[in-house]
Amino acid sequence: MSLLNKFRDGLSKTRQFVTEGFNRVAANFGIFDEDFLDELEMIFIQADCGIEVSTKLVESVRDNIREDGKVDREHVLSILRRDMLNILKTKAFTPDFSSLNVVFMVGVNGTGKTTTAGKIAYQFQKQGTKTMLAAADTFRAAAIDQLKIWGERAAVPVISNTLGTDPASVVYDAMQSAKARAVELLIIDTAGRLHNKPNLMSEMEKMHRVAAREGRDADAVIQNLLVLDATTGQNAVVQARSFNESVSLDGLIITKLDGSAKGGIALAVADEMSLPLIYAGLGEGIDDLANFDAELFVESLLPEA
Amino acid sequence: MAIFSGLSEKLQAITERMRGKGRITERDLKDMMREIRLALLEADVHYLVVKDLIKEISDQAEGKEIIKSITPGQQIVKIVNDALTEILGGSESKLAVNPRGFTVYMLYGLQGAGKTTTAAKLAYLLKEQGKKPILTSVDVHRPAAADQLQILAKSVDVPCYINKSEKKADLIATEALERGKYLLCDTLIVDTAGRTTIDQEMMTELEAIATAVKPDEKLLIVDAMIGQEAVNVALEFDKYIGLDGFIMTKLDGDARGGAALSIRRMTGKPIKLVGMGEKIDQIEVFHPERMASRILGMGDVVTLVEKAARQIDEAKAQKTLERLQKNQFTLQDMLEQFEQIKNLGSMQDMMSMLPGTAGKLKGTEVDEKEFDRFAAIIRSMTMRERDNPKILNASRRKRIASGSGTSIQDVNRLIKQYDQTQKLMKQFTGMSKGGKRGMLSRFGLGF
Numbered sequence: 001m002s003l004l005n006k007f008r009d010g011l012s013k014t015r016q017f018v019t020e021g022f023n024r025v026a027a028n029f030g031i032f033d034e035d036f037l038d039e040l041e042m043i044f045i046q047a048d049c050g051i052e053v054s055t056k057l058v059e060s061v062r063d064n065i066r067e068d069g070k071v072d073r074e075h076v077l078s079i080l081r082r083d084m085l086n087i088l089k090t091k092a093f094t095p096d097f098s099s100l101n102v103v104f105m106v107g108v109n110g111t112g113k114t115t116t117a118g119k120i121a122y123q124f125q126k127q128g129t130k131t132m133l134a135a136a137d138t139f140r141a142a143a144i145d146q147l148k149i150w151g152e153r154a155a156v157p158v159i160s161n162t163l164g165t166d167p168a169s170v171v172y173d174a175m176q177s178a179k180a181r182a183v184e185l186l187i188i189d190t191a192g193r194l195h196n197k198p199n200l201m202s203e204m205e206k207m208h209r210v211a212a213r214e215g216r217d218a219d220a221v222i223q224n225l226l227v228l229d230a231t232t233g234q235n236a237v238v239q240a241r242s243f244n245e246s247v248s249l250d251g252l253i254i255t256k257l258d259g260s261a262k263g264g265i266a267l268a269v270a271d272e273m274s275l276p277l278i279y280a281g282l283g284e285g286i287d288d289l290a291n292f293d294a295e296l297f298v299e300s301l302l303p304e305a
Numbered sequence: 306m307a308i309f310s311g312l313s314e315k316l317q318a319i320t321e322r323m324r325g326k327g328r329i330t331e332r333d334l335k336d337m338m339r340e341i342r343l344a345l346l347e348a349d350v351h352y353l354v355v356k357d358l359i360k361e362i363s364d365q366a367e368g369k370e371i372i373k374s375i376t377p378g379q380q381i382v383k384i385v386n387d388a389l390t391e392i393l394g395g396s397e398s399k400l401a402v403n404p405r406g407f408t409v410y411m412l413y414g415l416q417g418a419g420k421t422t423t424a425a426k427l428a429y430l431l432k433e434q435g436k437k438p439i440l441t442s443v444d445v446h447r448p449a450a451a452d453q454l455q456i457l458a459k460s461v462d463v464p465c466y467i468n469k470s471e472k473k474a475d476l477i478a479t480e481a482l483e484r485g486k487y488l489l490c491d492t493l494i495v496d497t498a499g500r501t502t503i504d505q506e507m508m509t510e511l512e513a514i515a516t517a518v519k520p521d522e523k524l525l526i527v528d529a530m531i532g533q534e535a536v537n538v539a540l541e542f543d544k545y546i547g548l549d550g551f552i553m554t555k556l557d558g559d560a561r562g563g564a565a566l567s568i569r570r571m572t573g574k575p576i577k578l579v580g581m582g583e584k585i586d587q588i589e590v591f592h593p594e595r596m597a598s599r600i601l602g603m604g605d606v607v608t609l610v611e612k613a614a615r616q617i618d619e620a621k622a623q624k625t626l627e628r629l630q631k632n633q634f635t636l637q638d639m640l641e642q643f644e645q646i647k648n649l650g651s652m653q654d655m656m657s658m659l660p661g662t663a664g665k666l667k668g669t670e671v672d673e674k675e676f677d678r679f680a681a682i683i684r685s686m687t688m689r690e691r692d693n694p695k696i697l698n699a700s701r702r703k704r705i706a707s708g709s710g711t712s713i714q715d716v717n718r719l720i721k722q723y724d725q726t727q728k729l730m731k732q733f734t735g736m737s738k739g740g741k742r743g744m745l746s747r748f749g750l751g752f
Contacts, residue, residue: 042352045346045352045533046352046533047533048349048532048533048534050347051343051346051347108530108555108558109417109419109555109583110416110417110418110419110528110555111417112416112417139583140453140583141452141453141454141456141457141460142449142450142452142453142455142456143449143453145448145449145452145453146447146448146449146450146452146453148449149448149449150448163456194555194557194558194559195558195559196557196558196559197557229417229528229530231415231528231531231532231534231538232528232530232531232532233349233530233531233532233533233535233560233563233564234347234348234349234532234561235349235530235558235559235560235561236530238559238560256415256416256417256501258501259415259501259502259503259504259534260501260502260503260534260537260538260541261532261534262533262534264532265532284416284446284447
């Protein structure tokens with residue numbers, strides 16, 4: 001199955017849900033009146049888009065209807081599609097390999113950082129990029145072993161130390177090693193941390209400082225990608241804000257989009273943070289990672305015109 | 306929590322707006338209901354549950370008492386809080402124990418919910434209770450999942466059955482059951498692989514495990530951060546595998562955890578335990594009233610009080626309480642309170658647990674040194690001065706200021722603080738006659 005199809009497939013549940021909802025309310029109300037708009041808002045809230053985005057989308061439809069009086073289904077859908085695409089900015093992860101590129105995978109516990117690190121490593125290794133993984137999650141039991149297994153699968157070397165060591169020292173080792181071996185892409189897997197724990201957030205900042213310092217002589221480009229679980233509710237917005245305050249994020253990865261979650265949180269976070277969506281995680285397999293396709297995502301959120 | 310200011314504040318704001326109007330209009334009530342609806346949705350409570358709740362709450366709120374009340378905002382918060390607590394509480398939430406002597410718990414849930422960590426925590430908890438648990442990982446999918454459980458099991462000194470060469474999860478579970486009985490254990494905890502409910506293959510695997518070990522409790526592990534999908538997930542698992550209760554994890558984060566309410570309401574199954582941190586002993590019994598306050602963003606007074614209860618000298622607190630009631634609160638008592646408060650830890654932490662402070666405290670640093678300064682000032686007073694602050698004239702104040710290395714302004718501030726405390730205290734003691742014991746004991750602990 002192509003990645004595009006996988007993406008579509010992963011979101012098929014969402015699409016079915018929203019389409020049914022849309023058609024149901026359209027049938028119930030016949031015309032797009034206030035009650036219809038309220039129901040529409042609830043559909044978006046149910047998809048975890050959050051109140052702010054949901055209200056914004058519906059307001060826009062309301063304004064448009066008021067302005068041009070057009071209330072047909074196609075027109076309403078096209079407004080929604082346009083507004084959603086305006087919110088969702090995507091960016092392909094295409095580093096310039098003229099110097100060392102360092103990517104930190106950050107996020108709260110259990111979002112899929114290790115798995116995603118393994119998948120990205122595999123993608124780039126396959127393309128012939130000299131890739132390296134670093135196991136900077138020295139807290140969770142067996143996180144290092146887990147990343148090593150991904151390293152084997154992707155045929156990518158893994159820099160690691162033992163459980164309980166200072167993660168910043170792993171970053172240091174990895175930076176030295178990456179420079180010595182002329183690595184093009186270094187992916188650093190970090191421990192899951194809740195954003196409301198200041199000590200854990202400063203631990204992450206320290207890792208970041210070490211990477212910046214050690215990367216200076218190699219003109220290393222450092223990026224931070226926040227890994228968000230598609231099943232997460234409105235707390236994802238808080239997560240994004242907190243992580244961004246700590247290490248300044250460069251993009252978002254939404255994982256577990258293959259499940260039943262609708263992933264509306266992508267809209268909520270993208271709207272609040274103006275951060276680009278980079279990847280979509282679509283399963284446990286090594287190639288279950290696709291570039292985040294906003295058109296497809298929106299298409300899956302909305303019924304066909 | 307600091308991000309959204311509490312619901313009580315929003316409702317109070319509406320109330321302020323109507324102050325002087327004498328009574329709440331239908332419109333005010335509608336505005337309040339809107340705020341409640343938004344708060345619940347922002348807390349990830351399922352929209353159907355929100356819809357039901359709003360109806361129930363507005364029916365109740367239309368009662369006359371609210372309209373006449375001086376603080377309708379607070380009254381409504383109370384109604385909401387009670388409604389939530391009622392949903393969350395209710396039925397028995399103890400873990401079932403098999404009367405034949407060997408109990409099996411099966412843990413399942415979505416990927417990354419925290420099953421493995423919870424399995425080890427549960428083993429620790431049972432061991433603490435004098436049980437003999439054994440752990441097993443039947444996660445044949447996630448790399449190193451079995452290793453993770455094994456390391457955690459070792460750290461709590463509980464046996465763990467692993468069979469990495471076996472790829473059939475139900476067979477491993479059966480072997481673990483046999484091993485557990487052989488080792489004379491009394492409880493088997495089965496940690497399963499994370500899955501989505503729409504993955505048929507994985508659901509079939511889970512069914513096979515359940516058939517093999519016949520769990521006494523099938524426990525769904527739910528991440529406190531989960532969104533609107535929570536209800537569907539729980540219902541699907543219940544439909545295919547059966548669900549006896551759930552454990553909510555990562556409650557040490559700042560997610561409101563509305564899913565707890567949704568799942569409880571839509572499945573009728575109880576919340577058995579909650580995970581409160583990454584450490585192995587951070588697992589707790591579920592408290593409905595705390596969860597209700599959390600969902601509403603009202604802080605966690607109960608936890609604060611409990612924390613205080615652990616740290617504070619019971620006898621001293623009781624003494625202070627009595628003195629408070631008799632209006633005999635002196636500066637000496639205040640000094641003792643400062644010392645006890647300091648034992649509780651950082652003010653910032655404590656403030657975050659107080660209701661209504663979430664929004665207000667954003668960005669303001671609590672001056673921890675202020676307490677030290679105040680304590681020093683009191684220590685520079687004679688016992689007579691401490692017992693009767695009224696005698697503190699200008700020259701005494703000057704002496705105290707130089708004795709404590711502070712300024713006269715500092716001394717004046719302390720006295721003002723003391724006066725305010727006394728005034729506040731009178732209000733509380735007044736309330737206590739009306740049966741508001743909670744408020745009084747809260748204050749007796751220093752707040």
